[in-house]
Amino acid sequence: MIGLPALQGVYLRGSGLTENADSRLQVISRKELRELVRSQLLMLLEQGNLQGAKALLVPVQPADIAEAIEELPEAKQAIAFRLLSKDEAIEVYENLNSNVQQSLIEEFKRQEVLDIVDKMSPDDRARLFDELPAKVVSRLLGQLSLIERQATALLLGYEAGTAGRIMTPEYVSLKENLNVFQALERIRSLARFTETVYYLYVVDIARHLTGIISLRDLVTAQPEQTIGEIMTRDVVSVSTDTDQEEVARTIQRYDFLAMPVVDREERLVGIVTVDDVIDIFEEETTEDIYRMGGVQSGGDDYFQTNLLTVARRRVVWLLVLLLTNTGTTAVIHSQEDMLKKVVALSSFIPLLIGTGGNVGAQSSTVVIRSLNVDQPQANHPLWVIQREAFAGAILGVMLGVIVVIWAYFLQGSLAVAIAVGISLIAISILASVAGSALPFVFRAIGFDPALMSAPFITTAVDVLGVFIYFAVARFILTRI
Amino acid sequence: MIGLPALQGVYLRGSGLTENADSRLQVISRKELRELVRSQLLMLLEQGNLQGAKALLVPVQPADIAEAIEELPEAKQAIAFRLLSKDEAIEVYENLNSNVQQSLIEEFKRQEVLDIVDKMSPDDRARLFDELPAKVVSRLLGQLSLIERQATALLLGYEAGTAGRIMTPEYVSLKENLNVFQALERIRSLARFTETVYYLYVVDIARHLTGIISLRDLVTAQPEQTIGEIMTRDVVSVSTDTDQEEVARTIQRYDFLAMPVVDREERLVGIVTVDDVIDIFEEETTEDIYRMGGVQSGGDDYFQTNLLTVARRRVVWLLVLLLTNTGTTAVIHSQEDMLKKVVALSSFIPLLIGTGGNVGAQSSTVVIRSLNVDQPQANHPLWVIQREAFAGAILGVMLGVIVVIWAYFLQGSLAVAIAVGISLIAISILASVAGSALPFVFRAIGFDPALMSAPFITTAVDVLGVFIYFAVARFILTRI
Structure with a gap:
């Protein structure tokens, strides 16, 4: 085994790149680094060295932290989770598998739960609520802020496996008569609260989807042009009850980063982003493969x-x-x-x-x-x-x-x-x-x-x- | 069968949305619209009505045009393809399957081929060249512009199925000492020639990758801040010889829109974008499923x-x-x-x-x-x-x-x-x-x-x- 202090050095240099700490050390793959984070986190927690554990996790990606926490013994998971900063905690939580999410919810005090659940993105929250007992869901829903509650309740109202359930209501919408400068100002003010700013959706006064424009087009346009002049009017959209696999296929077909979701009256209600599409494909493929092997899949692991x-x-x-x-x-x-x-x-x-x-x-x-x-x-x-x-x-x-x-x-x-x-x-x-x-x-x-x-x-x-x-x-x- | 003129009306209203042409008509799904474009295109070509066919295709998405052309009899494919505007022709060509791409190449005159091949994105071109006979490839490579030739030859130098082969060298790189205003100017000038502007890669004088910044961060930052101040230094990257499935898994893991590819000396050489990832997963899944059914897959259809x-x-x-x-x-x-x-x-x-x-x-x-x-x-x-x-x-x-x-x-x-x-x-x-x-x-x-x-x-x-x-x-x- 290679000495721990040297490796800790490699990792804590802060870059996730596979790189040489110095010329004598071998290049370490990202996967090996993840294994190391896992074993060191456990070691530090067992030693009770919380400061060390906290420092260890600072430069690590949320997805990797989530994996490390999943591998910890159950009693240590909540402790490790509490070491994270508030913003990071939410991202890590969204990356945890649903079993660990549930057991953490049970461990947390009321205020902690609220802080996390309130700030999760609505589609991830809908997925979490899907797995929790109905009683816990209604209690949690009741304690969310009004806007957040509406967003989640909206998503929960659609059938599982449809565009409505996987969409996020956090998108940026624009009006046709805005000019490019005003639109960029609006994006700046909304960027923190929205899942993507790379596609912007143009709606009329009744929230009907009339066009789409990419941030790329916006950045390269003249500041005084209006949105109506430069937007694309040929919008591909899906409806809330479209099957999630079809949504994924449509995004794949057109190489989009996100797909608008409209209701029966053609009003924009949300978007589905490309990162969800990959997970949908994986889920649907697993189901297909299980069926091909004669195993009935229940959608769970x-x-x-x-x-x-x-x-x-x-x-x-x-x-x-x-x-x-x-x-x-x-x-x-x-x-x-x-x-x-x-x-x-x-x-x-x-x-x-x-x-x-x-x-x-x-x-x-x-x-x-x-x-x-x-x-x-x-x-x-x-x-x-x-x-x-x-x-x-x-x-x-x-x-x-x-x-x-x-x-x-x-x-x-x-x-x-x-x-x-x-x-x-x-x-x-x-x-x-x-x-x-x-x-x-x-x-x-x-x-x-x-x-x-x-x-x-x-x-x-x-x-x-x-x-x-x-x-x-x-x-x-x-x-x- | 529903009357053709009415349906043509629905389609030519220009929006790809499933919508009511008027209240008496049924809602038509996007798939049905695609079928219609296909059948009408064939009909118009058989009637020799090229102006009609051209008008039919104007509001249609490139991926759908490609599908319609694939379904035409071989003799009509080149005719339909020539109806497209130059910019659109390239996008449609990239969406065609490789059999049709090859047969079109044989049909075209020298200048037409050059116009298309020269403007294709280097990773799509590398994929096309993979399928063509070596003789045709070397002739075509010889006739590309120097820069394009270098880009493609670079990609062709890597082994099939690696990050090197699927990456595109068309990304925007920035230097740490630029300020936000200057960076946005640079993006504006480069946006036309690059595959994505949503992730920007920060490199030092020796092209080593030192950081990454998203267009979202850039748009929300103050104009006078420097890139070095606001960029993320923890960059996840892959190397040119990383297996394409691992690249795809990494992008999926971190929900990225693109992934930088570095060479052995940690210099940035290209990026892999998320739209390719979906296709890679599909390709790899088909291979897995075929193997699970006892069919040796040759990577082709x-x-x-x-x-x-x-x-x-x-x-x-x-x-x-x-x-x-x-x-x-x-x-x-x-x-x-x-x-x-x-x-x-x-x-x-x-x-x-x-x-x-x-x-x-x-x-x-x-x-x-x-x-x-x-x-x-x-x-x-x-x-x-x-x-x-x-x-x-x-x-x-x-x-x-x-x-x-x-x-x-x-x-x-x-x-x-x-x-x-x-x-x-x-x-x-x-x-x-x-x-x-x-x-x-x-x-x-x-x-x-x-x-x-x-x-x-x-x-x-x-x-x-x-x-x-x-x-x-x-x-x-x-x-x-």
Whole structure:
């Protein structure tokens, strides 16, 4: 281990850059620095050296402080948090995960809670309130300042997962008749209270959104030009009930830094900023990936959820799959007469349905992804399915040849080997057609296509696969 | 179908907002408007009405024009593109997918190509050049202006997938001794040539990055303050060879709009902006999801890739899985003596290994995702594996009870039913341990954990599953 004092020196030089403290020290990555902050913070708190801990945290970014606090034992979290300056405390608090946020709220005295909650940005506060028990929320809401209470209550009124819930009402609005100089004055006076000043929204007297202008355009314009002259009138906006994933996709599509949100009467009520978009994408992707793995996602952190809840969520899909798989058992059961005669047939069942499942999983994976990111192919199901069927045929032939050789080598029966090979080709084609078609079918009937993913295709192919296998085997064995 | 003239009216009112043309018309979503632009553009081009097509595109966002052009037949793409004004043409071109970009390049006359390529932002140009044949690239590079050539060559010198390749050298740098007024003047003069003016980078005489200041801070500061007084000295930066996914994660972590990129000597060489981050996440997520579905991703669009290439990429994994599955066949083959006696055993093989595969797929999905997004659990493998083992046990017991009943009902043999139930519990535990442990193992030996996903776990569980099943069955059948 490298000596602590030297490293503390590196860190406390104040720059977050990975840099040489002096030429003998190795360059330390930002991640290593974060680990160091974490271990040193714990050490200093255990020594009771609060001044040292305070000094340690001064040059650290709020997101990193939050991470360090999350890793502390619960009893130390509130102590560490109290070392922060008021402004920093709010930023750090917004970065904490919701479990730690809740346990801190319980630790704090009334006034401390109010100081923090009152100054959080309304969208972060709405997210916190989402997680707290309803009783605590109504108590906290009651104690906020009137304006803050209105902002939060507004956000809480919209459904979870919509633009209304993730927007912030803290934006700068301008009127068309202001000139550039006046607009800049207004921005200066509002900059402290608003989430972004880089996009400014132009509204009429009834708060209808009529235009948009960037701070960049404003800074480069002549002071005496009016906003109406230089603003863009072609505004892309979303409405309060737009799904958050669609909001994110729209911002991504147009490379915006923020997106205005309007109500049914086209009045501006808030904005969604690009930093939230990244988190939304991550959340939605996790949900998609969980679904593709057959895990029901509850929107919360899998690893922080109670084990019984986890089991309950997972068992639902497993039961559906198990019921489907009883079909496989029934099919094999019905063929026991043939199996008794040619017991060798049974050894290839897992190989055939396993390979079929894998081919199907590949097809469903690429199709589900293209549906989820709205690729142009998503509009041409027949083309996609046909293409996958061809791919399945090519793959089936390649693998079939190998399997025939392996089957003949293992069992010495040409009839069984040929039956296995032909079945594999048929199963590959079937699996890739099912794997590509079923996500489209699911979308058409209004389900999430991600539900029709690897585990489901694999299981569906199991049933059909053994059926095909026995049909082919019976046909060949009765003729050779 | 709704009448075209009325809809054209709605669109050409110039606002991109979803709005009522008049009270009798239904609200039209932005997506429907895009569809309309597409169909009308094609119609107008087919009629040879170029003035109409030009007027149609004037109020449309560049990203939407690009989409409309992509959907046109190839012969019409160049015609539509030539309708655009020069400035707009560049933005639209940057939004086109690389296939269409390439085919347009081939259609254009020399001067047209130069006009576009010369004015594209260097990072978009580097991406285009990545896709073009080397011969075309060197010809185009030779014809760019010296400064542009240097910018692009600089970017092309870095490895694909690193910060160096995705950064833009178009940023505004300031010196510490400038005052706020002078800095704003400098921004005004540079705003046209730079990708963002919202973050300004402070460098010393040797171009070392010493601080950062936002336009927001600048606008709210007093005109006579110096940059050195108000800038932030704690700069988070990445280096040119940092992996693009890490760059994206860092920007996400700190909610930045842009991230400075420095070279080995800590000199500022470029910035990565937040809009690129979203695209990087999408690209990396697609790669992860493809891997999780057992599809090798080539970084290009699956649906635009030649079918034989697709088959070649998919067959690699299928062969690995097939070879693993021959193990299953061998295990069953070795147990044929018992199968001959109790043929009923074979009907439960697919159900057992299928369920085991599904349980394992669930575990590997949640673990791989937590490794990929760098959740804190990613640092505690033993805790995760133990937890998953418990989950596997709970799930195994729940499903086992159902399976025992089903097996007894189907076969009437209590011994077989109990063997199936006990095997299912053992297989569930094994599958969830394997599903959670193998991604960690893969990470430890330097592979992408996503490779150890559903298809692989399923197949690995197949082999071990039949082995356990026969061992349990033999034990029980010889004793009851």
